[in-house]
Amino acid sequence: MNSKHVSADDLATKVLSKDKREKGCARLAAIELEEALELLTKRVNKNTKTEKLDLLSALGRVCAEEVTARVPVPHFPKSGMDGYALRSCDTKGASRDHPIHFRVVGEICAGDEIYLTAEAFTAVRVMTGGMVPKGYDCVIRQEDTDYGQEQVEIYVEAEPWQNYCHIGEDIEAGRHIISSGTRLNAGHIGVLASLGIPEITVFTVPKVGIISTGNELRPLACPIGKVGVYPSSAYTIAAKLKSKGMDVSFMEVCADDASSFSELVNTKINEIDLLITTGALSVGKRDFLAGALEEMGAERIFQKVNMRPGTPVMASLFQGKLILSLSGYPFAAMVNFQLFFWPAVAKMTGDDSLVWRKTGKTVAQGNMKEAKKRRFLQAFADDEGVHIYDRNQQSSVLSEMLYSNCIIDQKQGTAISPGDTVEVIYWD
Numbered sequence: 005m006n007s008k009h010v011s012a013d014d015l016a017t018k019v020l021s022k023d024k025r026e027k028g029c030a031r032l033a034a035i036e037l038e039e040a041l042e043l044l045t046k047r048v049n050k051n052t053k054t055e056k057l058d059l060l061s062a063l064g065r066v067c068a069e070e071v072t073a074r075v076p077v078p079h080f081p082k083s084g085m086d087g088y089a090l091r092s093c094d095t096k097g098a099s100r101d102h103p104i105h106f107r108v109v110g111e112i113c114a115g116d117e118i119y120l121t122a123e124a125f126t127a128v129r130v131m132t133g134g135m136v137p138k139g140y141d142c143v144i145r146q147e148d149t150d151y152g153q154e155q156v157e158i159y160v161e162a163e164p165w166q167n168y169c170h171i172g173e174d175i176e177a178g179r180h181i182i183s184s185g186t187r188l189n190a191g192h193i194g195v196l197a198s199l200g201i202p203e204i205t206v207f208t209v210p211k212v213g214i215i216s217t218g219n220e221l222r223p224l225a226c227p228i229g230k231v232g233v234y235p236s237s238a239y240t241i242a243a244k245l246k247s248k249g250m251d252v253s254f255m256e257v258c259a260d261d262a263s264s265f266s267e268l269v270n271t272k273i274n275e276i277d278l279l280i281t282t283g284a285l286s287v288g289k290r291d292f293l294a295g296a297l298e299e300m301g302a303e304r305i306f307q308k309v310n311m312r313p314g315t316p317v318m319a320s321l322f323q324g325k326l327i328l329s330l331s332g333y334p335f336a337a338m339v340n341f342q343l344f345f346w347p348a349v350a351k352m353t354g355d356d357s358l359v360w361r362k363t364g365k366t367v368a369q370g371n372m373k374e375a376k377k378r379r380f381l382q383a384f385a386d387d388e389g390v391h392i393y394d395r396n397q398q399s400s401v402l403s404e405m406l407y408s409n410c411i412i413d414q415k416q417g418t419a420i421s422p423g424d425t426v427e428v429i430y431w432d
């Protein structure tokens with residue numbers, strides 16, 4: 005544990021003067037989003053930890069094994085109808101006017117076992133799902149018979165394999181069913197159940213910790229006081245994680261103080277696979293975070309990206325764990341989280357479905373003047389197109405998330421008007 009006390013102001017000054025030395029100015033150069041993403045995903049390792057879970061607990065988790073059917077489904081020939089199993093060749097010429105008579109030699113319902121040798125002009129009364137005895141190659145539905153019990157009249161000709169479910173009709177033995185890396189949905193769970201597989205190996209879910217930095221931050225249960233702030237972005241992030249079946253290992257608030265931060269991280273780092281921090285990243289007097297991480301020996305992957313909101317975002321590695329440091333402003337933090345967290349976790353889990361994708365969509369409503377810097381705007385996309393409402397798009401404003409279902413990528417130097425095509429990234 006690093007117990008050396010370094011004040012936030014000392015560290016901020018130290019970082020600034022170091023950057024000044026390196027770059028001749030107080031600012032680090034921002035890199036492009038795509039470059040930052042490449043740097044980030046290159047440095048994230050795939051999670052190889054697995055656990056065995058019972059089927060229902062594995063719903064929504066990422067499969068960590070190749071599943072091949074060891075048995076066929078069904079594994080015995082079944083009747084597709086309530087009726088009579090018989091040999092199709094014996095039905096030639098059958099009609100209502102000229103029924104053919106069959107001797108009924110047995111009765112089978114689903115779950116019954118029967119062993120007999122099929123003979124010419126014999127039939128077995130069989131119910132849907134019942135086993136079709138060997139030698140019979142079709143089932144005549146009972147509506148096309150006289151429902152006879154010892155003798156039955158058959159009124160129709162049958163094709164071979166009519167109303168007959170073959171062995172392996174659903175799943176052939178040896179068929180590859182699920183690849184490692186697949187997120188298990190209800191269909192996968194059902195197919196595994198039909199194969200009688202009670203448990204499945206899945207990758208462990210990355211354990212995530214959240215630290216909100218700021219002397220002003222107050223727990224929700226406490227009075228806000230004159231200048232307090234509730235850590236809303238930590239809750240938004242935790243809720244996003246929960247919605248994807250991930251758990252938050254801890255959610256802590258930390259004062260703007262490098263030694264408290266260092267102590268907290270060192271205490272908690274072994275509990276988690278990934279740490280998210282918010283705030284203290286810009287150039288203010290208490291923006292201690294970059295300096296504190298440097299002092300702790302964390303390796304910087306990138307810092308500062310050419311976009312708004314969320315310019316001062318940073319990623320680093322500490323004791324082999326990824327630390328994603330998001331801007332303090334809540335909407336900026338959410339944009340940082342959306343753009344960087346999911347690609348990192350996708351790489352970690354091998355689950356590509358977590359990565360956001362851009363969709364080209366026409367603007368239905370809203371004008372945006374030329375952006376001096378690449379911006380992400382909150383918007384609502386539906387069948388009509390993208391609606392960019394004339395509300396507050398500031399980094400500090402979280403409440404627009406009550407209405408938006410996506411962000412749109414407004415490129416530097418471009419304006420947006422109805423009819424334009426924009427790139428949309430859905431929140432979920």
Ligand SMILES: Nc1nc2c(c(=O)[nH]1)N[C@H]1C(S)=C(S)[C@@H](COP(=O)(O)OP(=O)(O)OC[C@H]3O[C@@H](n4cnc5c(N)ncnc54)[C@H](O)[C@@H]3O)O[C@H]1N2
Pocket residue numbers: 216217218220233234235236237238282283284285286287288291313314315316330331332333334336399
């Ligand atoms: N002179 C300059 N000032 C600022 C610059 C700049 O380039 N020069 N950059 C601005 C930009 S852009 C951003 S974004 C912000 C980000 O600053 P920080 O990451 O250092 O964030 P803080 O100052 O700690 O907090 C900002 C704001 O957000 C509130 N906050 C913090 N954590 C939470 C949380 N978990 N939930 C809700 N709200 C939170 C905090 O109280 C502050 O009000 O800097 C600009 N300044």
Ligand code: MOO
Pocket residue numbers: 311312313314315316331333336399400
């Ligand atoms: O980088 Mo910021 O634009 O205020 O969020």
